Amino acid sequence: MDYSKLTNPTVKAALEARQKGDSMRFLSYFAVEPKMTDDGNPRDFYGFVKGSCGKEVFLSIDEVGSNGTAIIGNFKAGQWGTFPVFFKFEQNSEGKFERLDIGQA
Secondary structure (H helix, E strand, C coil), rough: CCCCCCCCCCHHHHHHHHHCCCCCCCCCCCCEEEEEEECCCEEHHHHHHHHCCCCCEEEECCCHCCCCCCCCEECHHHHHHHHEEEEECCCCCCCCCCCCCECCC
16 A cells, blocks of 8 residues: 555554554554544544454545545445545644544545
8 A cells, every 4th residue: 555645654654553453553653541433423442443453454545634644545444345434643742642533534
């Protein structure tokens, strides 16, 4: 996959780790208790990572916005199929992600 559209280096590193199934490295980019929503509904962040890291992946990065912290792309979501998805990372002043919002784009 082409990561060249990703302009935020921390988003790029986190997404590369997630795509490869390296959940420990992915988690290292997040604050201790990050918040998460999936299609606007609160979700258990750690359960999401455990169940999807390396299994549900972006097939392409189609759009990047919000200073590199918002991604839209074609996403393979296991049993749910393949469809456009957004990931929006919220970074704190220390550079860690304190929130992740995902959903269908």
